[in-house]
Amino acid sequence: MKIKVDGQTVERRAVWWEDGKVWMIDQRQLPFRYSEVSFSTPAEVGQAIKDMVVRGAPSIGVAAAYGVALDLVCCEQLFTENEMGAFLEETFQALNTRPTAKDLTTALDIVGSTIQKVFRDEGMERAREVALEAARWFDNETVRSCELIGEHGAELISDGAKVLTHCNAGALAAQDYGTALAPIRKAHEQGKGLFVYVDETRPRNQGARLTAWELSNEDIDHRIIADNAAGFYMSKGEVDLVIVGADRVVANGDVANKIGTYEKAVVAKENGIPFYVAIPWSTFDPGIASGEDIPIEERDDEEVLTTFVELDGKVQRLRCSDPSSQGLNPAFDVTPARFVTGYITPEGVLTAEDLAKRLS
Numbered sequence: 629m630k631i632k633v634d635g636q637t638v639e640r641r642a643v644w645w646e647d648g649k650v651w652m653i654d655q656r657q658l659p660f661r662y663s664e665v666s667f668s669t670p671a672e673v674g675q676a677i678k679d680m681v682v683r684g685a686p687s688i689g690v691a692a693a694y695g696v697a698l699d700l701v702c703c704e705q706l707f708t709e710n711e712m713g714a715f716l717e718e719t720f721q722a723l724n725t726r727p728t729a730k731d732l733t734t735a736l737d738i739v740g741s742t743i744q745k746v747f748r749d750e751g752m753e754r755a756r757e758v759a760l761e762a763a764r765w766f767d768n769e770t771v772r773s774c775e776l777i778g779e780h781g782a783e784l785i786s787d788g789a790k791v792l793t794h795c796n797a798g799a800l801a802a803q804d805y806g807t808a809l810a811p812i813r814k815a816h817e818q819g820k821g822l823f824v825y826v827d828e829t830r831p832r833n834q835g836a837r838l839t840a841w842e843l844s845n846e847d848i849d850h851r852i853i854a855d856n857a858a859g860f861y862m863s864k865g866e867v868d869l870v871i872v873g874a875d876r877v878v879a880n881g882d883v884a885n886k887i888g889t890y891e892k893a894v895v896a897k898e899n900g901i902p903f904y905v906a907i908p909w910s911t912f913d914p915g916i917a918s919g920e921d922i923p924i925e926e927r928d929d930e931e932v933l934t935t936f937v938e939l940d941g942k943v944q945r946l947r948c949s950d951p952s953s954q955g956l957n958p959a960f961d962v963t964p965a966r967f968v969t970g971y972i973t974p975e976g977v978l979t980a981e982d983l984a985k986r987l988s
């Protein structure tokens with residue numbers, strides 16, 4: 629993605645490997661301040677994922693993949709096969725700090741199994757090299773998938789369309805292009821006029837802070853709306869289609885995504901508005917039959933009771949609720965497949981039946 633920093637445009641992914649460290653754009657500081665941070669151990673990367681320095685399912689996956697590489701590249705020990713298994717297991721536990729995003733375990737499975745195979749066949753030295761190669765492959769594959777999602781999804785956006793999106797499913801969340809934002813970017817590039825309603829996405833305001841920042845960077849016309857305003861615009865016929873990303877799509881097509889997605893999907897159906905879910909294959913979880921079994925992350929209620937503001941040049945949290953009350957903070961909800969018009973994938977726009985066929 630292209631980012632304007634101090635009057636200059638730089639090209640960055642959300643997460644990258646440089647000088648033997650894992651680097652991230654610090655998403656907690658945006659849009660007020662652009663900063664980059666680096667991490668040297670899997671435990672640090674796991675903590676950064678938990679604290680949401682990096683967030684968004686595909687970017688979390690890439691961070692985890694590089695986290696494994698970090699451990700192998702820096703470790704000078706020579707292992708037996710059993711020791712390597714235990715070593716990787718410990719690394720995975722340090723990195724697996726958010727339960728809903730499927731991409732995280734997809735990345736760990738892919739990188740882990742590649743390392744194990746090469747370790748068995750070619751030994752420790754080659755396993756070290758391949759750890760980084762596998763993480764880079766996962767990173768590039770994420771970007772390539774999102775570019776394809778953009779191409780297929782742009783066909784759904786006609787000139788002059790008004791699109792509503794929830795949370796941030798942009799380049800920050802998926803290394804580059806984004807999932808839900810990829811079709812929007814592509815349609816804009818193709819010269820189509822379009823307008824985006826950006827749900828603010830309480831409690832962490834990923835829409836108001838991150839999606840709006842990405843759209844501003846690319847001069848894509850948009851307005852931030854209160855989460856509660858989405859139904860108002862949908863009922864007025866002001867929204868042509870809704871596109872969201874996902875943290876996990878399971879075998880029957882049920883979708884876990886940022887809290888509030890379910891409500892948008894129900895209101896879209898009520899108003900005859902198409903509702904699309906954009907996903908790379910790393911988000912698809914054929915091992916879970918239906919949405920009921922998706923693990924939903926419960927986060928600290930401080931996120932609900934406070935809000936982020938910029939004060940004295942720093943991003944700070946201020947209380948915005950009754951000081952004697954506590955909150956509840958489920959980070960995701962599940963939208964049943966019957967509310968989803970189509971899944972925008974790297975292979976095209978598919979139905980839930982198409983997803984099921986992919987399994988057989």
Ligand code: MRU
Pocket residue numbers: 683684685686729794795796797798801802806807808834872873874875885886887959
């Ligand atoms: O809690 P977050 O900010 O990690 O939640 C992110 C989302 O819900 C995104 O919509 C989802 O990961 C898709 S990202 C391409």
